Amino acid sequence: MQEIQENVPLAPLTTFDIGGNARYFVDVRTESDIKEAIAWAQAKGVGYVVLSGGSNVLAPGKDIDALVIHIVGDLYSVESGLVDAWTGTNLLTLIRSMAAQGWGGWEKLAGIPGTIGGAVRGNAGAFGPEIKDFVTKVKACNTKTGESREFENADCDFSYRHSFFKDNPEWIITRVELKLQQVDPAESKRLADETIAEREKRHLQNVKAAGSYFMNPRASAHIVELFEKEKGVKSREGRVPAGWLIEKAGMKGATVGGAKASEQHPNYIVNTGAATDADVKELAERVKRAVKDQFGVDLQEEAAVW
Numbered sequence: 451m452q453e454i455q456e457n458v459p460l461a462p463l464t465t466f467d468i469g470g471n472a473r474y475f476v477d478v479r480t481e482s483d484i485k486e487a488i489a490w491a492q493a494k495g496v497g498y499v500v501l502s503g504g505s506n507v508l509a510p511g512k513d514i515d516a517l518v519i520h521i522v523g524d525l526y527s528v529e530s531g532l533v534d535a536w537t538g539t540n541l542l543t544l545i546r547s548m549a550a551q552g553w554g555g556w557e558k559l560a561g562i563p564g565t566i567g568g569a570v571r572g573n574a575g576a577f578g579p580e581i582k583d584f585v586t587k588v589k590a591c592n593t594k595t596g597e598s599r600e601f602e603n604a605d606c607d608f609s610y611r612h613s614f615f616k617d618n619p620e621w622i623i624t625r626v627e628l629k630l631q632q633v634d635p636a637e638s639k640r641l642a643d644e645t646i647a648e649r650e651k652r653h654l655q656n657v658k659a660a661g662s663y664f665m666n667p668r669a670s671a672h673i674v675e676l677f678e679k680e681k682g683v684k685s686r687e688g689r690v691p692a693g694w695l696i697e698k699a700g701m702k703g704a705t706v707g708g709a710k711a712s713e714q715h716p717n718y719i720v721n722t723g724a725a726t727d728a729d730v731k732e733l734a735e736r737v738k739r740a741v742k743d744q745f746g747v748d749l750q751e752e753a754a755v756w
């Protein structure tokens with residue numbers, strides 16, 4: 451394990467670019483690093499929190515009096531389309547590298563920021579596919595018992611933006627195994643590039659945000675029908691886009707301090723420059739209230755609010 455650092459600024463490590471200092475901080479590159487970090491925090495009598503790509507986190511503006519375990523490092527191998535990746539591997543790096551070696555089928559996930567471990571925890575998805583469609587096994591360690599265990603896909607309790615690991619934060623994902631298809635490398639690269647271009651066109655990339663701030667909620671049949679009629683698309687699992695509800699509730703472009711519900715994609719709460727975590731939380735509350743008042747629907751955060 452690397453040396454424990456003190457008073458490390460967290461804002462630059464999150465895509466929101468918001469956050470105070472971590473009282474204690476360590477980069478980890480292996481499962482044994484993680485276990486040593488946990489043991490260090492226990493011996494010191496402080497709590498810990500896990501940070502990977504930082505693309506789905508709202509960190510507190512005040513300093514965190516705990517150990518931030520920062521998972522880093524791209525490490526992976528592939529054999530006959532079976533990928534074994536260290537949790538800290540950047541998702542896009544993995545998609546690109548697999549494409550170059552002739553393995554793919556998951557190009558619609560290209561451009562989702564963050565790591566493979568983060569993607570598994572939240573069952574990240576875009577344009578239809580979700581990471582669960584490719585995962586065969588997940589290895590994780592339990593920070594309370596020290597146990598390491600392999601989870602089959604069926605054990606991970608995957609559903610829309612959900613996994614077992616989201617409900618059970620004492621399990622830290624350490625490795626992910628995925629099954630990919632044989633593809634033509636040039637075609638796979640073209641599909642990934644096309645996906646990223648589409649994301650850029652929709653203003654889904656390169657903004658100070660945590661991606662979609664709220665999950666797409668289930669709504670009444672009446673609201674689903676209204677959405678389907680207006681947009682001419684089928685609802686998935688009886689859900690409607692949170693961004694559509696936010697816009698209908700008149701909150702598109704709403705601001706609190708430096709936080710703004712994006713004009714292009716209202717479900718993105720964007721840090722326009724000097725937003726604080728309090729600005730983001732206050733705006734999120736106002737958005738929730740407006741949607742509840744107008745539609746009776748409760749929005750739920752997708753981003754991890756620490």
Ligand SMILES: Cc1cc2nc3c(=O)[nH]c(=O)nc-3n(C[C@H](O)[C@H](O)[C@H](O)COP(=O)(O)OP(=O)(O)OC[C@H]3O[C@@H](n4cnc5c(N)ncnc54)[C@H](O)[C@@H]3O)c2cc1C
Pocket residue numbers: 465499500501502503504505506507521537561562563564565566567568569570571572573574575576615621622623624654655656657659660661662754
């Ligand atoms: C511009 C932008 C666009 C986005 N677009 C999409 C999209 O299209 N689809 C989508 O699904 N998401 C999207 N997101 C959200 C985000 O990219 C995903 O949720 C991503 O999978 C998070 O991975 P991460 O490594 O950054 O996790 P982090 O942000 O570091 O962590 C998120 C949470 O997971 C926990 N965690 C992290 N690593 C582990 C681990 N190894 N074991 C256990 N817990 C862990 C952390 O403690 C934290 O609570 C977008 C975000 C941004 C900024």
